[in-house]
Structure formats: structure tokens, C-alpha cells
Amino acid sequence: MHKEENGEIDPDFINRLAGFLGFEEERVRHLFEKKYLARNWGKHEHMLRFDKEISHIEHGTVLYEKGSSFEIIMGFPKIRRAMVLDPTLKKHFNGLSKLAIEEKMNGYNVRVAQVDGEILAITRSGYICPYTTERANVKLNLEFFDAFPELVLYGEMVGPDNPYVPKTIYDIESVEFFIFDIREKNTGKPLPTAKRRELMEKYGFFQVRSFGEIPLETAPEEIAGIIRELGKNEHEGVVIKDPEMVLPSLKYTSSQSNCSDLRHAFKFYNEAGRDYMLSRIVREGFQTVEWNEDETEFKERCIQLGESILTPLRESIRNVKDGERLYEEVRIRVRDLKTVTEFENYLKRLGVDTIFETPQLAGNEYLVNIKKVNKSTNDKTQAIWEGELW
Amino acid sequence: MHKEENGEIDPDFINRLAGFLGFEEERVRHLFEKKYLARNWGKHEHMLRFDKEISHIEHGTVLYEKGSSFEIIMGFPKIRRAMVLDPTLKKHFNGLSKLAIEEKMNGYNVRVAQVDGEILAITRSGYICPYTTERANVKLNLEFFDAFPELVLYGEMVGPDNPYVPKTIYDIESVEFFIFDIREKNTGKPLPTAKRRELMEKYGFFQVRSFGEIPLETAPEEIAGIIRELGKNEHEGVVIKDPEMVLPSLKYTSSQSNCSDLRHAFKFYNEAGRDYMLSRIVREGFQTVEWNEDETEFKERCIQLGESILTPLRESIRNVKDGERLYEEVRIRVRDLKTVTEFENYLKRLGVDTIFETPQLAGNEYLVNIKKVNKSTNDKTQAIWEGELW
Numbered sequence: 001m002h003k004e005e006n007g008e009i010d011p012d013f014i015n016r017l018a019g020f021l022g023f024e025e026e027r028v029r030h031l032f033e034k035k036y037l038a039r040n041w042g043k044h045e046h047m048l049r050f051d052k053e054i055s056h057i058e059h060g061t062v063l064y065e066k067g068s069s070f071e072i073i074m075g076f077p078k079i080r081r082a083m084v085l086d087p088t089l090k091k092h093f094n095g096l097s098k099l100a101i102e103e104k105m106n107g108y109n110v111r112v113a114q115v116d117g118e119i120l121a122i123t124r125s126g127y128i129c130p131y132t133t134e135r136a137n138v139k140l141n142l143e144f145f146d147a148f149p150e151l152v153l154y155g156e157m158v159g160p161d162n163p164y165v166p167k168t169i170y171d172i173e174s175v176e177f178f179i180f181d182i183r184e185k186n187t188g189k190p191l192p193t194a195k196r197r198e199l200m201e202k203y204g205f206f207q208v209r210s211f212g213e214i215p216l217e218t219a220p221e222e223i224a225g226i227i228r229e230l231g232k233n234e235h236e237g238v239v240i241k242d243p244e245m246v247l248p249s250l251k252y253t254s255s256q257s258n259c260s261d262l263r264h265a266f267k268f269y270n271e272a273g274r275d276y277m278l279s280r281i282v283r284e285g286f287q288t289v290e291w292n293e294d295e296t297e298f299k300e301r302c303i304q305l306g307e308s309i310l311t312p313l314r315e316s317i318r319n320v321k322d323g324e325r326l327y328e329e330v331r332i333r334v335r336d337l338k339t340v341t342e343f344e345n346y347l348k349r350l351g352v353d354t355i356f357e358t359p360q361l362a363g364n365e366y367l368v369n370i371k372k373v374n375k376s377t378n379d380k381t382q383a384i385w386e387g388e389l390w
Numbered sequence: 391m392h393k394e395e396n397g398e399i400d401p402d403f404i405n406r407l408a409g410f411l412g413f414e415e416e417r418v419r420h421l422f423e424k425k426y427l428a429r430n431w432g433k434h435e436h437m438l439r440f441d442k443e444i445s446h447i448e449h450g451t452v453l454y455e456k457g458s459s460f461e462i463i464m465g466f467p468k469i470r471r472a473m474v475l476d477p478t479l480k481k482h483f484n485g486l487s488k489l490a491i492e493e494k495m496n497g498y499n500v501r502v503a504q505v506d507g508e509i510l511a512i513t514r515s516g517y518i519c520p521y522t523t524e525r526a527n528v529k530l531n532l533e534f535f536d537a538f539p540e541l542v543l544y545g546e547m548v549g550p551d552n553p554y555v556p557k558t559i560y561d562i563e564s565v566e567f568f569i570f571d572i573r574e575k576n577t578g579k580p581l582p583t584a585k586r587r588e589l590m591e592k593y594g595f596f597q598v599r600s601f602g603e604i605p606l607e608t609a610p611e612e613i614a615g616i617i618r619e620l621g622k623n624e625h626e627g628v629v630i631k632d633p634e635m636v637l638p639s640l641k642y643t644s645s646q647s648n649c650s651d652l653r654h655a656f657k658f659y660n661e662a663g664r665d666y667m668l669s670r671i672v673r674e675g676f677q678t679v680e681w682n683e684d685e686t687e688f689k690e691r692c693i694q695l696g697e698s699i700l701t702p703l704r705e706s707i708r709n710v711k712d713g714e715r716l717y718e719e720v721r722i723r724v725r726d727l728k729t730v731t732e733f734e735n736y737l738k739r740l741g742v743d744t745i746f747e748t749p750q751l752a753g754n755e756y757l758v759n760i761k762k763v764n765k766s767t768n769d770k771t772q773a774i775w776e777g778e779l780w
Contacts, residue, residue: 091777274664285703306696313675387481389470
């Protein structure tokens with residue numbers, strides 16, 4: 001009913017959508033024109049996604065028709081960063097007595113929800129990822145969604161078979177979903193942390209590690225201790241939450257996580273964002289001052305930083321000099337070979353340049369190695385080796 | 391005759407200027423509107439400067455009426471960077487047998503020329519700096535300009551009394567002008583390197599150090615050696631020239647110079663350009679691969695890089711934490727106190743936030759300390775210490 005014909009969107013659809021969002025029709029039309037409101041494709045074409053934050057609606061929010069109205073799955077709330085723990089926590093969580101501390105895992109953000117009877121995995125930007133959707137259906141206890149069709153799981157897909165952020169540091173063989181938030185459809189209202197943990201435990205879901213509830217008063221010091229421990233195993237950091245989930249959460253990360261980000265960024269120095277690089281470097285500066293490090297610790301931090309930048313940079317530059325192409329090697333594990341084709345088309349549609357290798361049987365599943373080509377860094381580096389000027 | 395009245399530029403002036411430049415009148419009017427062509431102020435109001443590269447005219451080019459026509463002082467030709475010496479030099483200077491190698495000094499680019507009987511110092515952007523102008527009149531042999539009124543000196547103002555780039559590494563007590571290029575007015579035609587050196591020697595000018603002429607064949611290797619030596623004293627690098635000055639020059643810098651730039655950039659991390667930082671880091675990567683460094687040398691480079699970034703960053707963050715304001719302390723040395731006032735107004739007009747201290751008599755001159763306030767980094771850092779999120 002609402003499909004575009006000759007590029008025109010059905011006026012009745014616009015009218016109903018405007019009514020649902022509380023926007024003027026003209027504004028809705030404008031959002032479509034600017035592609036701030038865009039469609040998924042293929043069998044999920046009816047699912048709209050906000051490609052930009054609009055009014056109170058988060059970027060990545062997904063919206064689709066349900067009955068005579070619409071249903072919304074709100075995007076990931078942006079979790080802002082504490083650059084220093086003191087006084088930031090006391091200022092931000094002013095009035096609370098306790099804070100819930102949970103691990104921030106290094107994986108791929110995904111929402112899982114039941115839509116029209118199907119379990120779908122929705123990415124941070126509001127795409128329906130076919131691979132993540134297959135994994136969610138294989139890995140998760142689907143009974144939960146029948147019991148709570150109105151709830152959306154917000155979690156992290158973690159492990160080596162994650163084609164976006166593959167990590168081996170969590171001792172996971174393939175991939176698992178670690179839930180860190182549950183929110184209601186439409187309202188986006190979150191469950192309090194204790195309630196969420198209880199519910200997830202009941203259904204046997206993996207959850208991000210909890211460091212319990214900590215008094216606000218001692219939180220900066222205690223979190224610094226947790227961060228140091230997490231850093232030793234290259235773990236990323238923590239998310240600091242109001243246990244009632246009324247105030248927005250904050251994040252704080254380990255030096256090792258900053259350096260790990262930098263290693264990745266400088267491997268592909270010509271595609272990584274300049275601000276991304278700088279922010280990770282500046283965090284190192286604040287952490288060493290806040291933690292009052294002595295000259296030995298500081299020197300160690302300088303070495304870590306320098307090596308995190310220069311080692312991957314040297315490797316990429318050398319590889320190109322030696323005639324190799326720069327790529328990132330990732331892997332997926334699927335039950336159904338159709339998922340491989342769907343995922344390949346999906347990445348192509350998103351503009352990711354990949355080479356899919358032949359699937360290998362592994363038990364009742366298939367492993368597929370994927371090379372993600374980093375064309376920009378590759379071409380730039382090669383041009384320099386051929387004598388091009390900066 | 392050509393002054394704007396009520397914001398309107400004299401049509402006759404536009405007409406003559408368009409004729410001189412070979413542009414349509416409409417285009418000239420557009421350049422003024424966009425401020426791509428802008429006026430200096432005060433007594434130099436009649437001097438126009440190109441605030442953008444337009445057609446073949448370099449950014450910073452200056453233009454003024456002379457008799458019934460105009461005279462042009464061309465901007466600094468952009469000197470592009472060789473990221474690696476081999477094969478870049480052979481490719482770029484293909485066909486030449488020898489290259490002239492000269493030191494690239496770390497100072498402030500300035501053109502000095504006689505305009506309407508006055509000796510003026512013109513900055514890279516085409517401003518007439520009153521301080522640099524005074525210093526040029528004090529320091530340079532002015533007879534040269536009477537003998538060659540049609541020639542423009544392109545040089546580097548170097549030394550501790552340089553309020554833009556103060557450096558003590560050159561063993562200069564105050565400031566001196568080191569000439570590296572001489573070009574004709576209007577045409578911008580450069581003198582061959584040997585001719586330029588001979589002429590400058592005759593008039594007793596300082597010149598940038600020459601490393602002589604080197605065969606193209608062995609240049610990459612020889613320059614690498616020169617760069618290593620220069621780096622030991624924190625000197626910046628070299629400019630590699632076609633001795634006839636027909637092909638454009640190239641530059642190549644030492645690791646120490648990259649690190650020195652980074653130390654400055656990270657001291658004022660919130661105002662320094664992201665691309666500026668990244669390019670200096672990437673150069674380190676190419677140099678270590680091109681020079682085939684072993685693990686000991688590489689480790690040393692990593693430490694240098696890490697410390698060049700984190701040491702100034704820590705210092706700035708600490709200083710703000712301790713309630714200090716971040717500024718850069720520079721100094722000028724003037725003969726006439728009027729120059730101090732003019733320079734203060736000049737910097738204000740350019741939007742530089744400064745605190746001028748009381749002039750101190752030093753021989754027959756005055757020393758004035760100037761604090762250049764780095765508001766952006768200061769405010770950002772202070773906000774973080776007060777608990778603001780990133």
C-alpha cells in the first residue's frame with residue numbers, strides 16, 4: 001500500500017506516518033527526500049530507518065507498519081564518555097547513592113526483536129543484518145520473544161566469528177550475544193538493571209559482566225581499579241549506569257582499549273577518522289594525569305602509544321611495498337548457505353568491498369573467510385611507493 | 391581613486407583590474423564579494439591579497455596599483471613533500487642530472503620587497519606584518535632593493551625573537567632573514583640557485599645552508615644521510631631543487647622535525663589540525679620502512695613518537711588542572727615602540743588572542759614578551775576537569 005510508485009510515496013502513507021510521529025506531512029516528505037528516513041531492502045523493505053537523529057528519535061531507530069498503525073524500535077541511546085571519573089560521575093549522577101557498573105564489551109551493537117513473528121537482528125544504523133539475524137535465531141532462546149513480544153534486547157555480538165569486530169579476547173569459540181539493555185518497543189523505556197539481569201538469567205541469555213552496585217562516593221576510585229584489571233586482559237572498559245535507568249549511562253575505557261583502537265585505525269590510516277584517532281590519544285593524556293602516574297608508568301604509556309601507532313602503520317606500508325593488498329580478514333559461521341549469499345549482497349549494498357572465500361564445512365555449520373579490502377589506504381600507500389607526492 | 395564607497399567598489403577600478411588580470415569584471419567583483427581578493431588595512435589598504443589560489447595565482451599573492459597599471463608580488467609556490475625519496479626524486483626530477491639541496495629552516499616565511507619606495511615584509515598569506523617589516527628594515531642590506539627594485543626576496547625569519555615560530559636551535563641571538571629564493575615581480579620567475587646565491591653573497595645576506603649539487607642518481611641515499619645529520623640537531627630537513635628552478639622544488643624532513651611539530655600540536659591539541667597531526671605520524675611510518683630500520687631503531691622511533699605526543703599533552707592537561715591558563719610565550723625585539731602598538735593591533739585584527747607585557751629596554755632596542763592564549767584547548771581541558779563529557 002505504501003510503496004513508492006515512480007518515486008512518489010503514497011500520500012495516504014505519508015499522512016498516517018505524519019500523524020503517528022506528530023510531524024507535519026511536509027516534514028515527513030522532506031525526511032524521505034533527504035534520505036534521513038530510508039527503507040531497508042528486499043524482504044525488509046517495509047522497515048524504515050532513521051539515518052539521522054530527528055527530534056527525540058535516535059539515529060538507527062526502526063519503524064514499520066503494524067495493523068492500522070506503526071511500531072517503533074528505538075535506536076541505541078548514545079552513551080557519552082567520561083574523560084575523567086572525578087568529578088564527572090558526581091556531577092552527572094548527582095542525587096544517586098549507587099551506580100551499577102557493567103563491562104563494556106568490544107563487539108558489534110545489535111538489537112534483537114520480534115517483528116511480524118520473525119526474530120530480526122537490527123544493527124546500530126537500523127539495517128537488518130542477515131548474518132546477525134541467522135546467528136540470533138540460532139543462539140538465542142526464542143521463547144523469550146513469545147513471552148515478551150513488546151521487548152527489544154540491546155546487546156553486543158562478540159567473538160571471532162563476528163565479521164565486524166572480531167575479537168578472541170573473550171574466550172568465545174564462535175559468537176555469542178551479550179545483553180546489556182532491554183527496552184520497550186515504541187516508548188524505548190528501559191528496564192532497571194536488576195530487573196533486566198533477573199529476566200535474562202531466567203531465559204539463559206549471556207549478559208555483560210556486572211561489577212555490582214557501587215556507592216557514588218567511592219565510584220571514581222573503584223572504577224579506576226576495575227579498569228586497570230580489565231585493561232590487563234585487553235578488555236575495553238565499563239558502562240556506568242543509574243540502576244533505575246533514568247539518568248543516561250556513561251562509559252569509561254582502559255588505556256589498552258584506546259591503544260587497540262589505535263592499532264586498528266593506523267593499520268588503515270587513510271580510511272580511519274581523524275577525530276577517532278585524536279580522541280583516543282587525548283584520553284591517554286587525561287588518564288595519566290587523573291591517575292597521577294609516576295615517570296615509569298608514564299614512560300610505559302608513551303611506549304604503548306608509540307607502538308600502537310607505528311607498528312600497524314609500518315606493517316601496512318611494508319605490505320604494500322612488498323606488493324600485497326591491504327585487507328582485514330574476518331570470518332562468519334553459518335548454518336544455512338543462503339545466509340552467505342544474503343550477507344554478501346548486504347555488504348555490497350552497504351558499499352563494503354569484500355572477497356568471500358569458499359565455505360568450509362565445520363560440524364553442522366559452514367565457516368566462510370571474508371577479506372574486507374581497504375582500498376583507500378591501499379591505493380594511497382601504493383601511490384606513495386610509486387613516487388606520488390603527499 | 392579605487393576605494394569602496396558605501397561598500398561599492400569603484401567600477402573603473404574593477405574594470406582596470408579585470409583587464410590586468412585577464413578576468414571578466416564579474417569574476418573580479420565575485421572575488422571581492424567572497425573575500426578571495428581582500429584588502430590589507432591602515433596604510434597598506436591599497437595592497438590587495440589573494441586569500442585563495444585563483445587560476446594560476448598563488449594564495450598570498452599581493453597586488454597593488456603602480457602608475458596607470460598594477461604590480462604583482464607572487465605568493466610562495468607550494469613545495470610538495472616527498473614521502474619517500476626513492477622513486478619520488480627520480481620520477482619528479484626526471485631528465486635532470488643534478489639536484490641542488492638546501493636546508494629547510496624552521497621559521498616564518500616572508501617575502502621582502504620594495505613597494506612605493508618602502509621595504510615591506512609580506513607574510514605567506516599576503517599580510518604586511520609591521521614587526522617583520524621593522525626587522526627587515528633593520529636587518530637587511532637595503533641597497534639591494536635600490537639596485538634591484540624588480541626582485542622579491544623569499545626567505546625565512548628565524549630565531550628566538552620570532553613571534554610566530556620561535557626557535558633557539560640555530561644559534562641566532564635575535565632574528566635573521568635567511569633567503570632561499572629570489573623571484574621577479576609580476577612574472578614570479580625565479581633566479582637559478584647559483585645566481586641567487588652569488589647575488590645574496592655579494593650583498594651580505596644570510597642564506598639557507600647549501601649542501602651543494604648532488605647527482606640525481608645518488609640523491610635518495612645522500613639526502614637520507616643529510617637528513618639524519620640534520621635531525622641530530624633538531625633541524626627540519628631539506629628542500630630539493632632543480633638548479634635552474636624550472637621544475638618545482640620538493641621537501642623532505644627529519645623524524646625530529648615531525649616529532650617537534652607533534653610536540654607543538656599536542657600541547658594545543660584542540661586547536662591543531664587533525665590532518666596536520668596525522669600527516670606527521672604517517673611520515674614516521676614511511677621513513678622507518680624506507681630506511682629499512684632494525685627493531686632497535688624502530689623501538690626508538692616508537693618511544694620518540696609516543697613521548698612527542700604524550701608529554702606536551704600531559705603538561706597541558708596538568709597545567710589546566712592546576713588552574714593555569716595555556717599560552718605560548720613568544721618575544722619580539724623592536725627599535726621603535728610604535729612597532730609594538732602596530733603589531734598588537736595587527737594580531738588583534740587577525741584574531742590572535744594575546745597579552746603584551748611591558749617593553750624592557752635592551753641596548754638600543756626593546757624586548758617585549760607576548761603571551762598567545764590558546765583559548766580552545768584551554769576551555770576544552772578546563773570543561774573536562776569540571777566534569778563535562780567528551
